[in-house]
Structure formats: structure tokens, C-alpha cells
Amino acid sequence: MYQYNQIDQTLVDERVEQFRDQTRRYLTGELPEDEFSALRLMNGLYIQRQAPMLRVAVPYGLLSSTQMRKLAHVARTYDRGYGHFTTRTNIQFNWPELAAVPDILAELAQVQMHAIQTSGNCIRNTTTDPYAGVAESELEDPRPYCEIIRQWSTLHPEFAYLPRKFKIAVTGATEDRAASQVHDIGLQMVQNADGEIGFEVLVGGGLGRTPIIGKSIRKFLPKQHLLSYLDAILRVYNLKGRRDNKYKARIKILVEALGPDEFRRLVEEEWAHIRDGELTLTDAEIARAKSFFTLPDYDANAASADAHASLSDSLATDIEFNAWYRHNTLAHRVDGYRIAIVSLKPYLEAPGDITDSQMDAVADLADRYSFGETRATHHQNLVLTDVRKGDLYAVWQALAANNLARSNIGTLTDMIVCPGFDFCSLANARTLNISDQINEHFDDMDHLYDLGEIRLNMSGCINACAHHHVADIGILGVDKKGEDWYQISLGGSSKEDARLGKILGRSVPASDVAITVEKILAVYVDQRGEDESFAQVVQRVGIKPFKERVYATAH
């Protein structure tokens, strides 16, 4: 993975001291509240319902075991022993003390981490495919480009006060696992007729109160122009994006208002000034970035007959392991290896939460079995990308001992859920109680397996932090005269066939969410053909049959 050089390290170290001074000036009254607010947000610090909340950047989701142990240490020393992985592959701490935040940042800087631009109206952490580098259908590993974008966007002097937050996702495989079509900019690696690899550029995707799928403004951008093109998009947005109304300030609103053609024209006009200038990437720079993401030293004996036999044996004798293998591991590009997903969706725990000892356990497993690295995913899980088949049983046992091996990946209970009212001051409704309710209601794993792949996402308000619009089943908390109600939508997707879900009808009270989901699933079971997934059935039959079942008056 990428290793900091002197410049990277100096930047985070000096940034810590800068923030320490800003915090001091704020606490002594020298720095006004509204300015400190913008400054602390650019350092990932929110003030929330319970306490400040600190969001730490995990660039494109990649963590070394040293970094993971440091996060465990931070959770243990400065927080209440846990952290929360978000859909943008960052980690949040819910209980730090404001005055201790500079010290936390200093600790993070020791392991090449920071909280820079994890919040605020600036360019946020760039996200990507959690299986980058090992995914079978990949054109090219997107991570070197993510790192190039990370550097360009970090403390960019011109783009620190954008109209609104700005999120970029990059994908390199045919499957889109980074929700790139619902990002401010989505970059998809593509090959042109000459066999060159470049990017298709999408802009103006986003969810929140105005959900919109991104529009393609350039079918093919040669790699060397990556930064100059991003620069042009950001400049047009910075100058023209709305600043009078924060709900209309995202780039998606600008793209909709101008139309994608006019927006493209403005970008291309701006780009013409800079396209062959200093930002043009050199071959040397691309090669340098790639040199940090070379293949690990795979074991040539990983696919040996012995390894195979030991795996088959464990699969045959241990049905729990067998279920985990089927649901939580995936094919790897290299023979003899599997991708193993660490479920952060244990029974009746907040989705995405992880304790300090669990983080330590994952770090140990990464060191022992997966070249010392872990990835965080958009679905709020972790991944050990390179596990030898012969080691899977040991990995599973260790995960199971740490409550990290629930075999529910891709199923109904592998939900994306935001913290909701329990932690978030913007929330309209609680979410964690509802995820518990759904877990209790659907606690039969065989039933879940029979239902197959289903994405359920739940947000506590229209800011849509949990991407409820692009789920098979989306749940949105709404406030009705002080009570929590939930609006359900069906048929969304954040994958390559990205589309927004359709609202089923009037919202349901908190007590009825799981039972409503059960009715929805019953319609699916009735209607499905052989091997037909929930998403396919919703696409084929539309939402009407679901609506009829859910709102049928009781006889």
C-alpha cells in the first residue's frame, strides 16, 4: 500500500499543530464559532447529540494492520472502546473530548493517518472498489489513481470552501461496488477502441433530499488528463454552484439546472486552458503510484492438493464454517486464494460498529493471513482480500471467537444503517432499534439464505447517509408529530445498473417495520421464478403487487 514520504508526513504533522492552535484559539475565544465550525469540519470534527464526533479518513478504504491497531488504541484511550465504519469507508468515533482531539490527530499522524477533509464543504475521501487489485473482472487497479487524487485534493488551496461537500469514487471492474453513479464525480475505468485505458467521467450523482444518478460528461478521458479534468470540473462548480441555499448547493443541482450538455461545455472550455499544463500526469508519476500497489508475494503452494483437501475436509465437517465460506468468501484472481469478508453486522449490534479488541483481532488476522492489510467497504464491513484457502478455517475460527463471522454477507441483515437519532443531531428517527427489530424478526439464517441477495439500507433522515434510495429495500426515518415513522421504497440499486427506488406508499409506524418487510418478501417469494433475485422481481413486476400486499386492509 501507499507509504508516506517526507512531504506527506510533514503535511499531516503540521496540520495537527495547526489544528491544535485553532482549537486553542477557539477555546480562548479568539476564533469565532462560525469560523471554527468550518475549520473543525475540515478536520472531521462534528458536534453531535452526545459529544463531538471525529471522523477519521481511511483513504480508499485501505488499512494496514498498524493503522488498525492505532484505531483500536484511539477507541480504547479516547473513546468508549469502539468505532463505527461508514459507507464512505471512514471510521467515526462518537465520544471524544474536544480538547483531546489534537492529541488523537497526533497519534493518527504517527501511523500515516489523519481526519483531513472527512467533513466540510471540500473534497472528501476518495472511495473505490473494496476488491480493487483482486477482483476478477478488473480492467486495472483503481487505487493508484485514488492515491493520485488523494494527493491532489488534500489541502487544495482553491477548493477548500466549495459550495458543498464533494465526493469522488473510482472503479476499475465491470461490477460497480463503489456506488460511483451516486457520487459528485464517478470515475469508471474504461478501454477505448485503441485498447488504451482511461476514465469515463460521471458528474452530479448524489442522494440526500434530491436523489439523482450521475450523468456521463466524457466517455473517455486519457489517464494523463485525470487531474486537469477534475480541476476543471471543480473550478466550474466552485464558481457556479449555488451558495444561497445549502440544500441546492451540491454539484448535482448545478448539473441539473444547466443541463449536462451545457455543464460539459463549461468544463471543456475551462479544461482547454489547462489540459496540457502542469497538472498533466507524467508516466513517471503514474508508475510511481502503481509501484505502491503491486501484487503481494502470493504463495505458489496455496493451490496445492493438501490445501485443497484440508479446506474440503473442514467444509464437509463443519456446517457453520461451510455457511460462512459460501456467504462471506469470494473467488480470488489467484488460484488457491479467497477474499474473506469480515461481517460488521453481528446479531443485535449497530451495523458498522467495531470494538477495540475486534480491531486488534482483525489486525492480527491481517498480519498472519492477508499480507497485513484490511479494506473497509461501502457496505460497512471489512475485507481480508488475500487469504489462502488452506487458512480459511483458522481465519473463520478467530473471527467467530470475536463475533465477526456472522454468515450474512449479501443477505437482508447485511444492512447499511446510519447512526440515526441515537447519535446524530440531524436525525428524524431512530435507526438502530429498527435494525435490531429486523434482526430479531429474521433470525432464521436458512430463511435469509433462501431469500438470497437483498440490500436493505436505512437512513434516519433525508440526508440519506445510508443510501436508502439505492437499495432493494430502502427505509427512511420520518418524524410524524414527534413519533418515529418509516417510509419504505423498493427497487433501487447503486451498482452498474444504478437506479432510484420507488416509494411504496404511506409510512409505517416503528412497531410495524419488520412485519412490513416480511410482507414485501412474501410477495417476492410468491412471484419469483427460478433463480430470480429480489431485485429482478421488483424490476419485472413493479411495485404494485408489493403495495397491494402491504396496504391490504385486514379482513
Next chain:
Amino acid sequence: MPLLIDQRIVTEDPWQLLDQAALDEGSPIPENGPVAVPLIWYRQHREALQQRNSPLGVIVNGDDDLAALYADHSQLDLIAIEFPTFRDGRGFSIARQLVRSGFNRQIRALGHVSRDRLALMQSSGFNAFAINDERFQTDHLQAFSEISVNYQGTTADPRPVFRR
């Protein structure tokens, strides 16, 4: 109002900046000395202003149409860019485009200018900063060197890190 130019505190500011409100109230243009007026006003009174034979400047903000200014600023010695609020970052891009268009005289930040954005402003192309009295402290000069490295390049050295 304290003024920083090229990272030094300047006590004598020869410029008189006349904002739209002052002009609307009928403030006369002084006969001599460098004067800056809002861009719109400059466009309406260009000839009269040029006849004064003193340095001229304009005051712009994010709502102005700046294409013509980028195309011709040969008569101007100062362009002041207004930051109407702390969170309004359009001025950064305007400075950047001005430098790119070849303007190499004074680019002054006006309005919501305070310590924590000075370095960003300088990197984007500003070389002068007008700071409100109540917010100014002499340690502001340190703000320019709080972060001594950058990835993107600056006006002084526009090469991004990978070209150095």
C-alpha cells in the same frame, strides 16, 4: 484596516477603495492617487477614470461576469476580490483565473479575510490581504508557514509535487 502585502505588514496604503455604497451616496472620485472602484462602475465610467492619470483598480466578486476582465486588464494595477462570507470560496478560483490570464500586479483579498485562510489565498494567487482591525494580530504572519508543504503547486511555483 491592517494590510499585508507580500507577507509584510504595510502601514501606508496608497489605494482608496470606493465601494458601491459610497459611490451611490455620491462620494467623489479623488482627483489624485490610486483608486479602485467596483467593476460595474469601472465599466460605466472607464474613460473618465482613465483620464485621471493615476493608477486604477477594480473591485470584483463572484457575481460579476469576469470574462472581459480576464481578456483585458492592461489598464489595471490592482484587482480586489471580495469574500462576502467566510464560507464563500469563489474568490479563490477568481484569483487563480486572474493569474492564469496574465495579471501580475496586486490581487487583494477583501471582506471576510482572516488568519486561517491566508495561506490558501496566497497559494491561489493573492498577494495582498486587507484584514479587519478587530481580527488582526501580528502573529498572523506565521499563518503563511503553518503548513510548509503542498501537493498542488502555488502561484510562486505552479508545479504540482510530482513535477518538482
